[in-house]
Amino acid sequence: xxxxxxxxxxxxxxxxxxxxxxxxxxxxxxxxxxxxxxxxxxxxxxxxxxxxxxxxxxxxxxxxxxxxxxxxxxxxxxxxxxxxxxxxxxxxxxxxxxxxxxxxxxxxxxxxxxxxxxxxxxxxxxxxxxxxxxxxxxxxxxxxxxxxxxxxxxxxxxxxxxxxxxxxxxxxxxxxxxxxxxxxxxxxxxxxxxxxxxxxxxxxxxxxxxxxxxxxxxxxxxxxxxxxxxxxxxxxxxxxxxxxxxxxxxxxxxxxxxxxxxxxxxxxxxxxxxxxxxxxxxxxxxxxxxxxxxxxxxxxxxxxxxxxxxxxxxxxxxxxxxxxxxxxxxxxxxxxxxxxxxxxxxxxxxxxxxxxxxxxxxxxxxxxxxxxxxxxxxxxxxxxxxxxxxxxxxxxxxxxxxxxxxxxxxxxxxxxxxxxxxxxxxxxxxxxxxxxxxxxxxxxxxxxxxxxxxxxxxxxxxxxxxxxxxxxxxxxxxxxxx
Amino acid sequence: xxxxxxxxxxxxxxxxxxxxxxxxxxxxxxxxxxxxxxxxxxxxxxxxxxxxxxxxxxxxxxxxxxxxxxxxxxxxxxxxxxxxxxxxxxxxxxxxxxxxxxxxxxxxxxxxxxxxxxxxxxxxxxxxxxxxxxxxxxxxxxxxxxxxxxxxxxxxxxxxxxxxxxxxxxxxxxxxxxxxxxxxxxxxxxxxxxxxxxxxxxxxxxxxxxxxxxxxxxxxxxxxxxxxxxxxxxxxxxxxxxxxxxxxxxxxxxxxxxxxxxxxxxxxxxxxxxxxxxxxxxxxxxxxxxxxxxxxxxxxxxxxxxxxxxxxxxxxxxxxxxxxxxxxxxxxxxxxxxxxxxxxxxxxxxxxxxxxxxxxxxxxxxxxxxxxxxxxxxxxxxxxxxxxxxxxxxxxxxxx
Numbered sequence: 100x101x102x103x104x105x106x107x108x109x110x111x112x113x114x115x116x117x118x119x120x121x122x123x124x125x126x127x128x129x130x131x132x133x134x135x136x137x138x139x140x141x142x143x144x145x146x147x148x149x150x151x152x153x154x155x156x157x158x159x160x161x162x163x164x165x166x167x168x169x170x171x172x173x174x175x176x177x178x179x180x181x182x183x184x185x186x187x188x189x190x191x192x193x194x195x196x197x198x199x200x201x202x203x204x205x206x207x208x209x210x211x212x213x214x215x216x217x218x219x220x221x222x223x224x225x226x227x228x229x230x231x232x233x234x235x236x237x238x239x240x241x242x243x244x245x246x247x248x249x250x251x252x253x254x255x256x257x258x259x260x261x262x263x264x265x266x267x268x269x270x271x272x273x274x275x276x277x278x279x280x281x282x283x284x285x286x287x288x289x290x291x292x293x294x295x296x297x298x299x300x301x302x303x304x305x306x307x308x309x310x311x312x313x314x315x316x317x318x319x320x321x322x323x324x325x326x327x328x329x330x331x332x333x334x335x336x337x338x339x340x341x342x343x344x345x346x347x348x349x350x351x352x353x354x355x356x357x358x359x360x361x362x363x364x365x366x367x368x369x370x371x372x373x374x375x376x377x378x379x380x381x382x383x384x385x386x387x388x389x390x391x392x393x394x395x396x397x398x399x400x401x402x403x404x405x406x407x408x409x410x411x412x413x414x415x416x417x418x419x420x421x422x423x424x425x426x427x428x429x430x431x432x433x434x435x436x437x438x439x440x441x442x443x444x445x446x447x448x449x450x451x452x453x454x455x456x457x458x459x460x461x462x463x464x465x466x467x468x469x470x471x472x473x474x475x476x477x478x479x480x481x482x483x484x485x486x487x488x489x490x491x492x493x494x495x496x497x498x499x500x501x502x503x504x505x506x507x508x509x510x511x512x513x514x515x516x517x518x519x520x521x522x523x524x525x526x527x528x529x530x531x532x533x534x535x536x537x538x539x540x541x542x543x544x545x546x547x548x549x550x551x552x553x554x555x556x557x558x559x560x561x562x563x564x565x566x567x568x569x570x571x572x573x574x575x576x577x578x579x580x581x
Numbered sequence: 582x583x584x585x586x587x588x589x590x591x592x593x594x595x596x597x598x599x600x601x602x603x604x605x606x607x608x609x610x611x612x613x614x615x616x617x618x619x620x621x622x623x624x625x626x627x628x629x630x631x632x633x634x635x636x637x638x639x640x641x642x643x644x645x646x647x648x649x650x651x652x653x654x655x656x657x658x659x660x661x662x663x664x665x666x667x668x669x670x671x672x673x674x675x676x677x678x679x680x681x682x683x684x685x686x687x688x689x690x691x692x693x694x695x696x697x698x699x700x701x702x703x704x705x706x707x708x709x710x711x712x713x714x715x716x717x718x719x720x721x722x723x724x725x726x727x728x729x730x731x732x733x734x735x736x737x738x739x740x741x742x743x744x745x746x747x748x749x750x751x752x753x754x755x756x757x758x759x760x761x762x763x764x765x766x767x768x769x770x771x772x773x774x775x776x777x778x779x780x781x782x783x784x785x786x787x788x789x790x791x792x793x794x795x796x797x798x799x800x801x802x803x804x805x806x807x808x809x810x811x812x813x814x815x816x817x818x819x820x821x822x823x824x825x826x827x828x829x830x831x832x833x834x835x836x837x838x839x840x841x842x843x844x845x846x847x848x849x850x851x852x853x854x855x856x857x858x859x860x861x862x863x864x865x866x867x868x869x870x871x872x873x874x875x876x877x878x879x880x881x882x883x884x885x886x887x888x889x890x891x892x893x894x895x896x897x898x899x900x901x902x903x904x905x906x907x908x909x910x911x912x913x914x915x916x917x918x919x920x921x922x923x924x925x926x927x928x929x930x931x932x933x934x935x936x937x938x939x940x941x942x943x944x945x946x947x948x949x950x951x952x953x954x955x956x957x958x959x960x961x962x963x964x965x966x967x968x969x970x971x972x973x974x975x976x977x978x979x980x981x
Contacts, residue, residue, distance in 0.1 A: 514727030526721030
């Protein structure tokens with residue numbers, strides 16, 4: 100038997116109030132007011148599909164270095180790199196054992212995540228080992244568009260394998276159909292959609308029932324026995340309509356998180372699945388749909404373990420950690436939707452120097468320092484000579500990952516002079532509980548409560564964006580533990 | 582056992598350009614301005630200079646690399662000329678090189694020239710620049726005030742200093758320097774300010790406000806050094822000699838190991854101890870007549886008073902507020918306005934400080950002349966509080 104062994108999620112902390120989008124744009128399109136309910140998760144300037152993926156992965160799998168997996172698959176339609184495997188960055192940031200690890204980016208459809216999940220299940224079924232699918236999305240939308248009201252940013256991770264299952268796979272089906280409810284062409288930033296009523300009537304209400312009915316028939320499961328129907332869509336009424344049409348219980352329709360997160364694209368099926376797994380009881384049947392140029396449908400049955408196993412924070416935790424953002428201009432700025440004066444200090448050349456980046460990838464990608472085998476001193480960066488003046492031994496340091504460690508803030512400031520997309524720039528000296536200290540950037544700081552002594556954990560974030568060459572550099576930043 | 586530099590070399594002449602936003606001036610203009618004053622003061626011909634050192638901190642924004650800018654600007658007669666860069670200690674480094682050259686006997690008369698042309702960037706503050714390919718990968722996104730603001734948070738945490746009390750002491754540091762700068766016609770900023778202005782100025786990097794920051798200036802300063810014997814043979818009286826020249830560079834320990842808490846600068850303490858030993862100073866607070874320290878930011882000056890052992894640990898806030906370092910205090914600091922108001926053309930700053938000490942010690946400081954100073958200390962701090970290079974120079978009357 101194969102199935103789900105762990106799940107996790109991540110939502111950016113900022114939650115843009117949809118009302119402020121409508122307030123800014125309703126003069127042009129008064130119809131936006133009808134969508135101005137609730138909030139949506141919004142990436143900080145230093146978050147993207149990869150950084151969110153690292154958080155979702157950690158939520159499900161923890162931060163222990165050297166985890167042995169058969170495959171890591173990253174599903175997204177908003178990958179930072181079109182030709183640099185994004186899942187490899189994820190794997191190195193998570194310090195995975197890479198001696199035999201299949202990595203893959205799956206993209207080009209809202210269904211990419213469920214298709215990736217099917218592939219991961221195949222890996223597990225083949226006996227190759229456990230596999231993790233992370234779906235992450237940071238989609239752009241035009242100012243004053245319906246998409247701007249509906250889309251949100253977020254990520255979810257589902258681990259699959261053969262042992263310690265939280266939910267076993269009953270069966271699955273995939274039915275591709277070239278139904279173009281929306282598309283995004285090569286070289287374009289924004290989606291182009293079609294009328295919602297057509298998408299609903301000809302898409303959701305015909306394509307989904309066809310696949311679901313076929314799957315239920317094949318498995319002999321009655322629709323009435325489905326406890327959780329994961330049906331990602333940005334149309335609020337569709338899940339309820341489908342539940343009724345298919346004969347599932349009304350309680351099976353999941354909260355689509357449209358008013359709390361927004362539609363997170365291809366991350367949405369796994370995000371909703373993770374959310375529902377938090378609530379599932381042993382024996383519950385979960386039917387997961389991926390919709391986009393056809394339909395993937397996967398049927399899981401929760402095991403006893405689902406009641407006891409929990410992610411580090413999960414969807415509920417991520418939902419609760421939100422902070423309301425009412426500055427629409429900040430959202431536009433972070434997403435590069437307006438031509439903004441960033442100041443002359445922003446014009447510094449930020450070339451990535453790929454050869455140096457490669458040499459230093461243990462530090463930059465994985466936050467690996469050194470531990471002196473002679474005096475046990477932890478230090479970062481790792482160096483030839485031990486930093487302990489009483490020791491100073493040469494070449495005695497073993498790699499020592501600090502990415503899962505917490506520390507205390509010894510010194511800090513909020514810098515308004517240096518260029519930052521979200522000023523002021525916080526940075527300071529972090530002293531790690533395990534030893535080692537580093538002067539480093541900080542992010543997601545609450546100015547009112549932050550001071551020396553604050554406990555922080557470290558997180559993989561965008562460090563610099565080289566807009567001249569379209570590159571972005573990542574590094575680890577300290578975030579206050581809340 | 583090394584005997585040190587004490588009294589082996591004297592300042593034969595010194596010069597300094599007007600500091601400030603010198604929109605009118607090329608680096609060569611600034612150098613010539615300082616050099617003409619210096620040469621006339623020294624009373625020698627240009628061709629008597631046998632070696633020269635040029636200090637510039639940020640070459641890309643002024644003149645490019647190498648030593649030719651100095652050599653060409655002054656039309657030096659095909660002598661050895663070397664460019665030195667060691668962050669904000671660059672000026673003192675040029676002076677150290679010239680002093681050592683004379684002390685070694687390798688040459689009789691040497692020139693140290695520091696300059697910087699910072700005001701061609703199009704924005705306020707220091708030029709935004711790379712810290713090096715690898716460092717840029719993990720160094721925080723910093724500005725100079727941001728890095729030095731770390732001292733304030735560390736100091737506050739260690740001594741449980743009230744935020745407002747520290748800010749008030751920082752304001753006093755700046756008010757004092759503005760008052761001093763107002764008496765200096767070469768200073769960049771010559772306007773007195775009030776404590777309220779300093780405390781309410783726009784925030785730059787918490788808790789450093791605009792008036793906690795030194796001027797970013799164009800300027801040049803230089804000194805010609807020789808031996809006491811040669812100076813005497815040239816008819817010089819009232820000689821000012823070098824008593825100590827120390828430099829200390831961080832090795833990464835403060836930021837990477839141990840107990841450094843951000844409330845002090847470890848290298849300053851090490852360099853100061855060595856300098857006091859070299860100069861034979863036992864009780865700095867009593868023996869030092871005046872200081873020019875690296876007041877890039879008010880908080881830097883405040884902790885430097887402790888690092889130079891002029892204030893007890895945790896005692897600088899009180900000493901500052903008590904006026905110990907004011908022009909009429911026990912140990913006047915930044916009597917020429919300091920980096921704060923004279924300005925901070927990086928490569929020139931160390932030499933500008935020595936210029937002021939030289940003027941004071943020879944009784945030529947005009948309206949800001951102190952009564953009978955005997956020993957002056959200069960201090961430069963380049964880099965960041967946790968990772969830096971510090972120079973401490975002590976000069977004094979040759980007969981003192």
